[in-house]
Amino acid sequence: MSDALKIAYSPCPNDTFVFHAWAHGKVPGAPALDVTFADIDVTNGMAERGEFDVLKVSYAVLPWVLEEYALLPCGGALGRGCGPLVLTREPGEAKDLAGKTVAVPSERSTAYLLFRLWAADQVPGGVGEVKVLPFDEIMPAVRDGLVDAGLVIHEARFTYQNYGLHRLADMGEHWEATTGLPIPLGAIIAKRSLGAERLRELAAAARESVRMAWDDTEASRAYVLEHAQEMDPAVADQHIGLYVNEFTADLGENGYAAVRGLLTRAAAEGLVPPLGRDALNFG
Numbered sequence: 001m002s003d004a005l006k007i008a009y010s011p012c013p014n015d016t017f018v019f020h021a022w023a024h025g026k027v028p029g030a031p032a033l034d035v036t037f038a039d040i041d042v043t044n045g046m047a048e049r050g051e052f053d054v055l056k057v058s059y060a061v062l063p064w065v066l067e068e069y070a071l072l073p074c075g076g077a078l079g080r081g082c083g084p085l086v087l088t089r090e091p092g093e094a095k096d097l098a099g100k101t102v103a104v105p106s107e108r109s110t111a112y113l114l115f116r117l118w119a120a121d122q123v124p125g126g127v128g129e130v131k132v133l134p135f136d137e138i139m140p141a142v143r144d145g146l147v148d149a150g151l152v153i154h155e156a157r158f159t160y161q162n163y164g165l166h167r168l169a170d171m172g173e174h175w176e177a178t179t180g181l182p183i184p185l186g187a188i189i190a191k192r193s194l195g196a197e198r199l200r201e202l203a204a205a206a207r208e209s210v211r212m213a214w215d216d217t218e219a220s221r222a223y224v225l226e227h228a229q230e231m232d233p234a235v236a237d238q239h240i241g242l243y244v245n246e247f248t249a250d251l252g253e254n255g256y257a258a259v260r261g262l263l264t265r266a267a268a269e270g271l272v273p274p275l276g277r278d279a280l281n282f283g
Contacts (some may be wrong), residue, residue, distance in 0.1 A: 004033055005054055008036040008046055010040050010056060011228065013228055013236040013240050014248075017046055017213050018231070018248060020213060020220035020223045021208070021212040022209035023035050026212060027209050030205035030208070030209070037168070037220065037227060038259070040057065041135075044057050044060075044061040047061055047118070048065060048194065050191075057189055057264070058110045058111075058186060059187045060108055060263075060272065062189075062263060062280075063273045066280070067192075068191060069192060070189060070191075070282055071187055072187075072188040072282065073203055074106045074203055075206035075207070075248060076247070076251075077185040077233075077243045079183060079243060080172070080176060080184060081181045081242070082157075082185070082243060083175060083176075084110075084170075085156070086118075086150070086169045086171070087149060087150045087167060088149045089142060089145065089159050089165060089166070093168070094118075094119075094123050094169055096168075097127050097148070097149055100128050100148035101131055101145065101149075102127050102128075103131045103141050103150040104131070104150075105138065105152075105153055107132060110185050111151055111153045111171065112151070113262060113272070114172070116269065117265055120269060121174070122169070122174070129146055134227075135156070138156070139159075139163045140163070142161045150165075155235050155239050158239070181252060181254060181258040184258045184262050185243070203282070207250065210248050210249050213244070214244075259280060262270055
């Protein structure tokens with residue numbers, strides 16, 4: 001597959017659902033893909049090192065990579081009611097996190113930016129130590145008392161009660177209440193060096209792959225479940241239903257406003273470098 005585009009995305013159901021048709025050569029005229037599966041924290045690092053032609057990354061990493069990569073206007077994950085959660089062993093309030101240790105999946109994740117913006121507004125004096133753990137280790141760490149709280153993403157919002165944990169706060173609810181915008185989570189980026197025409201082809205292929213997934217939801221099921229890390233099929237369906245939506249097909253005005261709003265607020269807090277005026281322009 002020497003002529004195939006090197007792409008990396010996560011094994012999560014929303015990504016495998018979105019890319020199934022394209023990865024399997026079912027999108028007419030689309031370039032072949034050489035797929036690598038990696039957790040989003042890993043793909044964020046790949047982007048910063050300039051690896052791979054196309055990557056699924058956190059929107060939070062964009063300020064560091066947009067000189068080399070362009071944001072595609074489709075294929076990613078934004079939405080409403082799908083924000084990261086802060087979990088604790090006992091019920092509590094935001095102020096209880098003051099000075100406490102919180103596990104997070106990555107410091108270069110959208111979840112982390114949303115958490116820091118929430119904490120700056122809701123936790124007097126701020127939280128204490130922030131500890132980075134793989135996302136699938138966070139709930140056990142909270143349950144076992146290794147950390148005081150955990151910031152969780154992905155399907156954890158559907159399964160945290162299985163660990164006896166409590167939802168302290170929903171970062172998405174806070175974001176939506178304060179901005180009215182959807183929550184920007186994962187972005188699809190491609191190397192600018194591919195050229196404007198190729199980037200437009202990639203966007204068209206991603207958009208068609210999404211449409212084909214919606215048109216025949218059963219076609220991707222085996223692929224989704226093969227990579228879903230023993231996830232219950234019903235949870236996989238919930239995951240897809242939440243994270244694959246109209247913003248996946250096209251960011252649109254509200255999608256771009258959400259991305260710029262998140263990164264502008266984060267830059268004002270000193271969490272990311274400021275975006276250039278045209279940094280999000282495509283093509």
